[in-house]
Amino acid sequence: MTSADLLENFLALSSVLTGFSVFRLKGTGQAPRYLSTATEIVGEPTVRALLSAFRRAAGDDQDALERGIRREILSDGKLGPVARNLIKLWYVGTWYALPVEWREAFATTDRDRTFVVSPDAYTEGLLWPAVGANPSGAKPFGYGMWAMAPRIETD
Numbered sequence: 001m002t003s004a005d006l007l008e009n010f011l012a013l014s015s016v017l018t019g020f021s022v023f024r025l026k027g028t029g030q031a032p033r034y035l036s037t038a039t040e041i042v043g044e045p046t047v048r049a050l051l052s053a054f055r056r057a058a059g060d061d062q063d064a065l066e067r068g069i070r071r072e073i074l075s076d077g078k079l080g081p082v083a084r085n086l087i088k089l090w091y092v093g094t095w096y097a098l099p100v101e102w103r104e105a106f107a108t109t110d111r112d113r114t115f116v117v118s119p120d121a122y123t124e125g126l127l128w129p130a131v132g133a134n135p136s137g138a139k140p141f142g143y144g145m146w147a148m149a150p151r152i153e154t155d
Contacts, residue, residue, distance in 0.1 A: 006051070010035045013054040016069060017083060018090045020126055025090070028124040030117070034089055037117050041095065042082050043108040050079050078106055091130070093121025 011022045011031055018025070025031055039047050050073065057068025074080045081102045089095055097114045098107075116122060123138040 006047075007031060007035055009051045009054065010038075010047075013051060013083075014086060014090060016054070016065060017087050018126055020090075020129075024126075024129075028090075028126075030090075030093070030121055030124050033118050033121070034086070037089070037095055038082065038086060041109060041112050042098075042106070046078065046082060046106070046108075050082055053079055078102070089117065089121075091126045093117055093123075093125045 011025055014020075014025055014031070014034075015022045035047070053072040053076065054069070057065060057072040059065045059068050069083075072079075073083045081098050085096055085098060094114065094116050097103075098112050103112055123135045125135070128135055
């Protein structure tokens with residue numbers, strides 16, 4: 001699998017895990033960084049195993065795919081914690097240290113700690129479109145927002 005194929009598979013898995021389209025995920029500009037972060041922390045063999053499990057889970061319809069994801073990935077002791085970390089990573093831009101039990105059984109590096117992945121990760125997090133808001137002080141509210149006077153609330 002080439003690095004381009006790896007990224008495309010990572011985006012397809014991330015789309016299913018987050019509920020956002022591949023198009024939307026690409027639009028964050030974070031996909032390559034998130035893939036490299038996961039690879040650096042859990043190792044390339046684990047990332048490839050996660051993507052292989054995703055390909056095995058693929059079904060004919062959405063329900064079959066979701067059942068396959070639960071069976072092949074989320075219920076797996078090695079892959080489940082990594083997949084849950086990817087969900088959190090996409091939503092808030094932070095890699096959270098994997099559970100102690102996971103690190104004791106599978107850790108390949110000592111880089112597994114909680115950290116914000118990039119300066120743009122927080123502002124590009126899926127949390128914001130999910131709740132219909134913009135990150136405070138980081139993104140404008142939309143085109144023409146200053147064309148109208150601010151609302152003044154009175155008691």
